[in-house]
Amino acid sequence: MRKEYNLIFERSIEGHRAYDLPNIDVPVLDSLIPSEYLSETDIPLPELAEIDVVRHYTNLSRRNFGVDNGFYPLGSCTMKYNPKINEETAKLFNNIHPYADQDCVQGALHIMAHTAEMLAEIAGMDACCLQPAAGAHGELTGIMLIKAYHESRNDFDRKIIIVPDAAHGTNPATAAMAGYKIKEIKSAADGGIDLDALRAAVGPDTAGLMLTNPSTLGLFEKNIIEVARIVHDAGGLLYYDGANLNAVMGIVRPGDMGFDVMHINLHKTFSTPHGGGGPGSGPVAVKEKLIPFLPKPVVKRTENGYVLDYDRPQSIGRVKNFYGNFSVIVRAYTYLLSLGADGIREAAENAVLNANYIRSKLRGVYDIPYDRICMHEFVATPNEKMRANHVTTMDVAKSLIDRGYHPPTIYFPLIVHEAMMIEPTETESKATLDAFIEVMKQLAHEGETNPEALHNAPVTTPIGRPDDVKAARMPIVKFCE
Amino acid sequence: MKSYVPHTENERREMLESIGVKSIDELFSDVPASLLLKRRLNIGEGMSEVEIRKAFLELVNKNRTDLKVFRGAGAYNHYIPSLVLELSARSELYTAYTPYQAEMSQGMLQAIFEYQTFICRLTGLDVSNASVYDGATAAAEAMVMMLNATRKKKLLLSAGLHPEVIETVKTYAHSIGVEIVVVPLNEKGMTDIAQLKANAEGFAGLIAQNPNFFGVIEDMKALADCAHELGGLFTAYVNPIALGMLKRPADYGADIAIGDGQPLGVPMSFGGPYFGFMACTNKLIRNLPGRIAGQTEDAEGNRAFVLTLQAREQHIRRDKASSNICSNQMLCAIMASIYMAVMGKHGIKEVAEQCLQKAHYLADGLTQIKGFKLRYASPFFHEFVTDCEYDAEKLNDALKAKGFMGGLPLGRVIKGEHGMLWCVTEMNSRQDIDDLICAVESIVKEGLA
Numbered sequence: 001m002r003k004e005y006n007l008i009f010e011r012s013i014e015g016h017r018a019y020d021l022p023n024i025d026v027p028v029l030d031s032l033i034p035s036e037y038l039s040e041t042d043i044p045l046p047e048l049a050e051i052d053v054v055r056h057y058t059n060l061s062r063r064n065f066g067v068d069n070g071f072y073p074l075g076s077c078t079m080k081y082n083p084k085i086n087e088e089t090a091k092l093f094n095n096i097h098p099y100a101d102q103d104c105v106q107g108a109l110h111i112m113a114h115t116a117e118m119l120a121e122i123a124g125m126d127a128c129c130l131q132p133a134a135g136a137h138g139e140l141t142g143i144m145l146i147k148a149y150h151e152s153r154n155d156f157d158r159k160i161i162i163v164p165d166a167a168h169g170t171n172p173a174t175a176a177m178a179g180y181k182i183k184e185i186k187s188a189a190d191g192g193i194d195l196d197a198l199r200a201a202v203g204p205d206t207a208g209l210m211l212t213n214p215s216t217l218g219l220f221e222k223n224i225i226e227v228a229r230i231v232h233d234a235g236g237l238l239y240y241d242g243a244n245l246n247a248v249m250g251i252v253r254p255g256d257m258g259f260d261v262m263h264i265n266l267h268k269t270f271s272t273p274h275g276g277g278g279p280g281s282g283p284v285a286v287k288e289k290l291i292p293f294l295p296k297p298v299v300k301r302t303e304n305g306y307v308l309d310y311d312r313p314q315s316i317g318r319v320k321n322f323y324g325n326f327s328v329i330v331r332a333y334t335y336l337l338s339l340g341a342d343g344i345r346e347a348a349e350n351a352v353l354n355a356n357y358i359r360s361k362l363r364g365v366y367d368i369p370y371d372r373i374c375m376h377e378f379v380a381t382p383n384e385k386m387r388a389n390h391v392t393t394m395d396v397a398k399s400l401i402d403r404g405y406h407p408p409t410i411y412f413p414l415i416v417h418e419a420m421m422i423e424p425t426e427t428e429s430k431a432t433l434d435a436f437i438e439v440m441k442q443l444a445h446e447g448e449t450n451p452e453a454l455h456n457a458p459v460t461t462p463i464g465r466p467d468d469v470k471a472a473r474m475p476i477v478k479f480c481e
Numbered sequence: 482m483k484s485y486v487p488h489t490e491n492e493r494r495e496m497l498e499s500i501g502v503k504s505i506d507e508l509f510s511d512v513p514a515s516l517l518l519k520r521r522l523n524i525g526e527g528m529s530e531v532e533i534r535k536a537f538l539e540l541v542n543k544n545r546t547d548l549k550v551f552r553g554a555g556a557y558n559h560y561i562p563s564l565v566l567e568l569s570a571r572s573e574l575y576t577a578y579t580p581y582q583a584e585m586s587q588g589m590l591q592a593i594f595e596y597q598t599f600i601c602r603l604t605g606l607d608v609s610n611a612s613v614y615d616g617a618t619a620a621a622e623a624m625v626m627m628l629n630a631t632r633k634k635k636l637l638l639s640a641g642l643h644p645e646v647i648e649t650v651k652t653y654a655h656s657i658g659v660e661i662v663v664v665p666l667n668e669k670g671m672t673d674i675a676q677l678k679a680n681a682e683g684f685a686g687l688i689a690q691n692p693n694f695f696g697v698i699e700d701m702k703a704l705a706d707c708a709h710e711l712g713g714l715f716t717a718y719v720n721p722i723a724l725g726m727l728k729r730p731a732d733y734g735a736d737i738a739i740g741d742g743q744p745l746g747v748p749m750s751f752g753g754p755y756f757g758f759m760a761c762t763n764k765l766i767r768n769l770p771g772r773i774a775g776q777t778e779d780a781e782g783n784r785a786f787v788l789t790l791q792a793r794e795q796h797i798r799r800d801k802a803s804s805n806i807c808s809n810q811m812l813c814a815i816m817a818s819i820y821m822a823v824m825g826k827h828g829i830k831e832v833a834e835q836c837l838q839k840a841h842y843l844a845d846g847l848t849q850i851k852g853f854k855l856r857y858a859s860p861f862f863h864e865f866v867t868d869c870e871y872d873a874e875k876l877n878d879a880l881k882a883k884g885f886m887g888g889l890p891l892g893r894v895i896k897g898e899h900g901m902l903w904c905v906t907e908m909n910s911r912q913d914i915d916d917l918i919c920a921v922e923s924i925v926k927e928g929l930a
Contacts, residue, residue, distance in 0.1 A: 004784045005587070008595050008822050019562065019828035024835050025911040026842040033837070033860045037698050039728050044602050045826040050564065053822045057568040057592075057815075064588030066576030074578055081485050082576050085530050089537050091566075095546045098556045098752030099889050101881060107543030108751045118524040133614035133754070134808035136795070144656050173795035173805035177625075179657040182800045220511035250522050252512045267808065271485075273572075275812030276589040277579040277611065277772060279754035295652075317652035321555060321617040321645050321741065322752025337536065340527030343484035349505045350486045350493075356508055357496040373500075373508055401585050409581075412796070429487040430496060461584035464779035471777035471789040475766070477608050478598040 003462055005063060008056050009479050012046035018053050063462050064276070065406055071432055073358075075377045075409035075421025076168065076216060078246045078268035080347075085338065086271065086331035093330055098322040102307055109306035112323065113299045115333045116283070119264055122344065123242075124255025125285035128264075129294045130324040135243060137319065138263025138282025139174040139210075141295060144316045145261055145286060146208045146237045147178060148293040152314065158207035158236070164193060166217060166413045171210045171241060180207060187415055191217040191370045193227050202234035212241040213257065214248070214375035216413040216421070218355065228258025237261065245269045246425070247352055247376035250345030254285075261286045270332035281328040295319050350426035351376040354433060358424055361437040365444045369416055377423035379416050386447035393418040395454040396443055398465065402458045403439045483527065548886040549913050551843070553864050553904025554694070554894070555616070555643050556752065557744045559722065559832065560907055562823045565746040569816045579772065579808070583787045590786035593774035593811065596818045603724055603821075604717075604738035605731025606760035611772035612814040613806060616718065616741025617649035619757030620688055622804055623716040623737045624650055626761070626768040627686035628659060629803070630714060635660040635684045639672040639704075641693025642718060644894045650688070670697035670857035670866075674707055686714035686736070692723055695902065696840075696864030697857050702733040709734065721745050721758070721817075723862050725833030730760070737761045746820025747813050756810035756817065767793060770804030772811075835907040836863035839914060843905050846918035850925055856900055866891070866900045871925065873901050879924040885917055 048056075066072070072079035096108055116128040132138035143161065150158045161175035162183045172182045185201050188194040192215070202209075209231045213221045221227060231238050240254040240262030246269045248254075254262050266272045267280035274280065286294065296315040297308035308323070339347060352375050359368060359378045366380040382391050397407035397420070409421040424433060447454055458464070488496075493505075502508060509517070528536065550558040569575065573588065580586030580593075593611045600609035613619050624636050636654065638647055640663050647663060654661045662680045664687070667673040672689050687708040691699045701717060708715040717735040719727075722744045730738035743755035761769055767790070775789030795802040824832065840863040847853050847867055856866040869876070873890035880887040888901035905914065 002779075002781060002783050005591065007591065007598075008818075009598060017825055017827065018564070018823040019825065019831075021560065021828070021831055021835065021907060022910070024838060026838050026914070028834075028838050029841060032841055033698060033726070033862075036702075037700075037727055037860065039724070039726065039732065042826040042830060043724060043729070045599070045821050045824070045829065047825045047827075048822055050823070053564055053819065054568065056822070057564075057819060058571065060588035060592050061568075061571035061573040062588065063591070064573045064577055064580075065582075065585040066573045068572040068576045072578070074581075077578050079578060082572075083485060085533055087570070089533065092537060092541050093544070094748035094750055096544055096751040097550060097552055097558065097749050097886065099552055099554055099893070100545070100548075100751075100886060101877070104545035104548070104881075104886075105751065107540035110540060110543065121523050124518075133618070133810070134806070136805045136807045137614060137618070140805060144652065147656055169794075169796035169799050169802070170805050170807050172800035173798070173802040176800040176802070177653075177657070177805045220509075222511050222513070225513055225516070248512075251509055251518060252516050253518055256516050256518070273575045273812075274578045274808070275575050275810075276577045276586075276592075276815070277811030278808040279614075279756075279810045279813055280808040281754075317655070318617070318645055318648040319652055320649055320753075321615045321643070321755070324752070325754035326751040327748075328754055334533060334537075336524060337528050337533055338530075339484050341522040341524050343527045344522060344524065346484040346486055349508075350484070350488060352508045353488075353493065353496055353500075353505060356500045356502075360500045373502070373510065375511075397582070398584065401582060406578075406585065407582055427485045427487070430492040458584045462587045463584055463783050463785040464781060466583050466779050466785035466787045467777045468787055468789070471775040471787050472792070475773075475790060476776040477594070477766075477773055477789070478601045479594070 005059060007479050009046050011048060011052055011056060014047055016047045016049045018048055018050035070404050071428060071436055072406040073408050073422045073424050074406060075423040076243055078423060078425055080271055080425035081427035082271055082273040083335060086334045089334045090327040090330045093327060106305050109299050111330055111333050113301060113306055115329055118336050119283055120285050122249055123262055123264065123285040124253025126288040127291045128283050128285040130283045130329055131295045131319055132263065132282040132284055133320055133325050134278060134280040135263055135265040135282045136170040136174060138284045139170055140177055141284045141319050142239055142261045142263055143174055143178040145290050145293045146239065148316050149237065149290055150207060158205055160205045161207055162201050162209045164211065166215050166415050167210060167212060168216065168241060168243060191215060191219045192221050192223060195223055195226060198227060198230050202230055202236060206234045206236035208237040208239050210239040210241060212244050214244045217370050217379050218374040218377040219370060220375055224257045243268060244376065247348055249348040251348055255287060261290055266328055266332040271335040272328045272331040279325045279328055281325040347426045354424040354426060354428060358422060358433055358437060362440055365441050377421055380420050380422060381416065381418040382447060383444060386444060389447060389451035391447035391451045391454050393420050396420065399443050399454050399457040402460045405436060548881065548884055550886045551903055551905060551917060552886050552889050554889045554902050556749045558749065558906055558908050559744050561746050561748060562820065564823055565816050565819045568819050569812055575812055580788060583785065587786060590774050592815050592818060594776060594786050596814045597774060599818050599821045600758050600760050603721055604760045605729035606738050607763040608766050608769060609760040610769050611774060611811060612809045613757040613759055613771055614810060615755045615757045617646045619739035619759050620646045620718060621650050621653040622759060622770045623688060623739050624654065625804065626737060626765060627714045627716065630765055630768050631685040633683055633685035637677065637680060637684050637687040638663050639689035640665045641672055641695065641699060642688060642690045643694045669859045670695050671699050671859060672704055674703060677707055681711040681713065684713045686716060688716040688718055690718040692720060692862040695866050696861040697859045698862060705734045722829065722833055722836065725829035736765060742817045745817035747816050754810055754813050756813040768803055771806045771809055832907050836905065839909055840865065840905040843903060843914050847921060850922050852925065863906060864902055864904045866902050868900050873899060876924060880920060883920045885920060
């Protein structure tokens with residue numbers, strides 16, 4: 001089973017070639033560029049025949065695991081099925097130049113305008129900008145909008161963003177990148193925001209609060225109305241981290257909860273594939289008071305069709321080239337059109353149903369630190385007997401791999417020791433969930449009776465557990481002959 | 482309408498029973514009743530696949546992609562080998578998340594490791610990350626790297642950078658209170674070294690683009706040397722296809738090399754997704770943002786790949802991280818790897834040579850038309866600016882009517898500009914170029930412009 005696989009650079013044979021260009025058909029002139037600007041050597045790229053390139057990447061793909069291979073309950077990542085019709089429609093726009101004249105791109109602009117409107121409606125916000133390229137990029141944009149808002153009111157003393165300890169790591173990292181200091185507040189015993197801690201944290205220096213709701217524990221913040229009131233009364237704004245939006249679409253809207261600005265992960269909630277790390281797309285939706293500050297350009301409907309509006313004097317400016325990850329937006333648009341209002345709500349309902357079903361079946365088998373009705377995900381840990389046998393969350397995760405599953409998110413949120421964050425999503429069948437539950441039970445049993453087997457996992461994969469410490473201590477980050 | 486939910490009503494009932502609730506609504510009992518949305522979302526009814534296809538056909542017909550493209554300005558119409566789209570559509574790759582579980586993600590991790598190697602070879606530098614969002618955000622991240630490495634609060638940008646790159650960097654800089662000075666170009670269209678020196682007091686570094694936005698090949702060695710002598714770092718923003726011919730960032734001592742990877746096999750797709758590449762010297766490795774794949778081994782000594790140096794990243798360091806980046810543009814970066822594997826060392830060189838020759842052929846043709854001249858006498862690669870006595874937008878409209886997407890009227894991206902920025906790639910045949918020149922000639926004669 002264990003087998004190394006040669007790098008593409010190790011397959012190079014001098015003189016092989018896979019490319020084919022038409023012959024140059026204009027007169028070839030010498031000395032167009034002074035020699036001091038020219039490289040003296042060729043770029044050391046590999047030389048391969050076409051079939052060898054095909055086999056290399058085909059075989060790399062066989063050493064990888066995606067949602068199309070099997071169940072992928074990676075908490076907070078919403079690994080739902082990526083519909084194939086989305087891939088089909090996305091390709092239809094491959095050949096549009098971003099600086100094509102606006103009368104040549106009315107179809108593309110329609111998609112942007114309509115997607116933004118639908119996302120704003122789902123968010124309960126007044127406008128949506130599609131420019132940010134990923135969730136963290138959307139967060140950064142959103143926090144910059146909060147800053148622009150305060151500055152527009154000549155309020156320069158708000159230097160602090162409040163972040164709960166259960167937050168995604170991107171939240172504090174984003175606030176720091178936007179020039180803010182971070183005040184972290186501890187969660188209450190029930191996993192929600194500690195209102196007293198929040199009251200103590202807010203003040204005239206509060207720029208805003210960043211919150212995921214449902215939280216990273218998969219729990220809906222019951223006191224959200226009060227949370228919003230405390231922050232708003234202190235003059236701060238509320239940022240909604242949309243990573244967990246899948247739980248509440250069509251049921252309750254962040255804008256109605258009191259949030260002022262949020263990002264949406266199209267690559268989670270709206271079914272666009274994660275691509276092994278990207279591209280994602282992180283549109284930002286805002287309440288009316290933040291609209292003037294949105295990144296430019298903004299797509300506008302006019303009597304003569306759609307236009308890109310650059311005349312936005314209060315805009316924070318651009319956050320990237322062009323208009324966003326357009327073909328990702330096309331995929332999300334296709335999904336929105338496919339599902340419609342009822343489908344969107346049905347997706348959220350069943351995401352929550354599936355998570356609660358697994359939770360109900362694993363109760364008593366694993367420890368569930370916050371064992372109450374959850375939203376789209378919940379957190380479990382190895383039980384007491386397993387822990388006594390030194391069976392870790394890592395052992396459970398690696399054993400799941402041998403049984404054909406992608407493990408849940410592990411060791412997050414940080415506030416739960418040995419956390420396994422399980423998010424099944426709505427696109428999995430009851431049969432799939434039952435099979436997973438059965439395997440989880442078997443692993444618990446094995447962990448209680450024969451822990452060695454778990455410590456050794458995985459055994460069915462191309463490599464065993466890799467030495468991470470060695471990788472970091474002596475970094476080898478490229479191939480050297 | 483389909484939500485891709487497989488459950489039957491019976492299954493749903495069994496599941497609710499197991500949970501111990503009577504209805505789906507009960508699952509949402511934590512949500513304050515006053516907040517529940519008591520109406521349907523106003524986003525329309527769901528559609529079948531047949532209806533979706535019809536809707537998209539209508540949308541596609543509202544775009545025009547039949548024009549012959551002579552426009553670049555940050556997005557380039559290059560040949561994309563069939564393998565690129567075909568292989569990157571392997572769903573084991575595109576439906577995967579970031580490879581957190583190394584044992585079942587060796588394919589992706591090896592692809593990242595190979596991508597990093599490709600970028601290091603392309604730029605000549607020591608280390609590459611696994612990509613960032615695009616060229617503009619790569620520039621913003623390079624700014625943060627240079628500020629952190631030097632502990633300074635000021636950055637110089639060449640006016641030869643893409644205007645949208647400058648805007649993006651300014652957006653990022655504003656929020657952290659960093660001073661940005663844009664160094665103007667001289668009469669040759671090259672970054673003005675005297676101005677660079679005059680503004681260098683207390684600067685962290687300089688970012689300059691090659692070939693620059695106006696197509697001119699910069700003296701990158703002179704800029705790098707000057708930045709270093711003045712105590713700053715130097716970031717080269719480069720077009721990867723031009724590296725098939727031009728000196729590589731390591732050749733002239735760049736500390737960081739960045740750029741937009743779109744020309745390497747990524748479709749134009751109305752502006753995205755593309756990817757930003759970032760490479761740097763070993764010295765700066767701990768400042769590099771984003772994912773990095775590294776080589777290690779398992780207990781049996783098998784070569785293995787993992788995400789490494791994660792102590793830089795947001796999920797570990799939180800507010801002390803080198804960047805907040807989490808998702809990147811991995812699949813686009815893999816498309817670029819496939820492109821480079823197909824083209825190989827000779828292919829990229831040949832693409833660069835064809836771009837160079839064909840762009841000069843067009844420039845010669847255009848400048849023989851009355852009223853047209855090249856703005857700069859400097860060497861250029863595959864883009865150049867013309868100034869002419871005709872209105873750029875009117876000329877553009879007339880060309881569109883004849884089936885051409887001509888040079889970009891620069892007034893659209895830079896206030897007060899009247900020139901046009903033309904681009905020619907290997908995709909433009911001599912016949913296309915001749916036809917374009919004829920079209921411009923006849924437009925000028927007919928006095929349309």
